[in-house]
Amino acid sequence: MANNSIFDKETQLLEESAQVLEDDNLDRDALRAEYETLFKGYRRLVKQTQRLIKMSDRQQLELLELNELKNKFVGMAAHDLRSPCSIINGYSELMKSSASMDDAERDEFIGIINEVSGNMIKMLGDLLDVSAIESGRLVLEPAKGDLGDLIEQRVTFLSMLSEKKDISLTCQKADGLPQISFDSDRMCQVIDNLITNAIKFSESGTAILVTADADDEGIRFQVADQGPGIPPEDLDKMFGTFQKLSNRPTGGEKSSGLGLAIVKKIITAHKGTINVESEVGKGSAFIVTIPGA
Known part of the structure; x- marks a missing residue:
């Protein structure tokens, strides 16, 4: 907002100088002074425009980096969670479809499901922590x-x-x-x-x-x-x-x-x-x- 305000101010000054130059009654010294004012204003406007362009480029680069991080985040979550989800689904389907499963085998399957789901919870916790850290939301309570x-x-x-x-x-x-x-x-x-x-x-x-x-x-x-x-x-x-x-x-x-x-x-x-x-x-x-x- 501050940059836009400065930009608008410089533009207004240029417009005012241009209006003064339209006066046919200006003497040579006054005309020279107005041209100098106009030229200085133009130079300031060019520099301000260059600063705004550089700022825009930096912001665009930051957005691209954040977007790349988001894509990596989503891709890694999908890749690393697919395998444990498949394991849980497979063992739960076996337990559901096998009427003759004894207690020892059932306990073994439950143990595997419990271990895999624990790994998933840890992985999700890591992903959420990374998300909080990268977005600047890591808050310490020392x-x-x-x-x-x-x-x-x-x-x-x-x-x-x-x-x-x-x-x-x-x-x-x-x-x-x-x-x-x-x-x-x-x-x-x-x-x-x-x-x-x-x-x-x-x-x-x-x-x-x-x-x-x-x-x-x-x-x-x-x-x-x-x-x-x-x-x-x-x-x-x-x-x-x-x-x-x-x-x-x-x-x-x-x-x-x-x-x-x-x-x-x-x-x-x-x-x-x-x-x-x-x-x-x-x-x-x-x-x-x-x-x-």
Whole structure:
């Protein structure tokens, strides 16, 4: 609106100068002054027009990028949800049509349906989080708390997943960690994503170590695994939205490819940082720092 107002003002000044020039009684000096006014107004109008064109080009580019993101979002949702929907439909049809199914087989089918539907819910949650983040609707509710205790709690909770794959999951937390301000629910997402990622890509018999230490007035925590490591060509894509990397989960687990993008956005919203150190064949370490103020 402000740009349009300036544009209209310049146009009005040019019209007024043009009307003055129509006066046949102007002397040479007055005529020269009006021509100079007209020329300066014209130059200002040209510059303003150029600024408006550049602004329009930027807005058009942003709209194209948003449209491309929307298409990727819809395409990925359709692709990743088709398979679990087919599985649920197939097993439920078998249960419906088989009158002779015994209790053990029925329980097995129900377990599969429950697991697949849980994966779908997680995937939908990731998609909704990405949508909120990309549209600028990520709102934090920070409060003072013990991030070290939260990390320890999540390690204990997720040890059930690591035990299923015979992976050792341990936590080493330094004493006397400072209380810092953070959004507990969102930080749970960060910790859970990093640990479950480590479990997904680690082989049985390996170990995952989670550490938490003081960092100036904040907290530095790390999730280190003994997995396959990350190829150099994938390191630059680690935290991108809708990125599929070359490594695959070792136990057939599903991955939306959105977890690390969400992690990065949440940490950035906390004014923190995340880095990854990795070597192929020697595992990976994700290092997060959250400031104290």
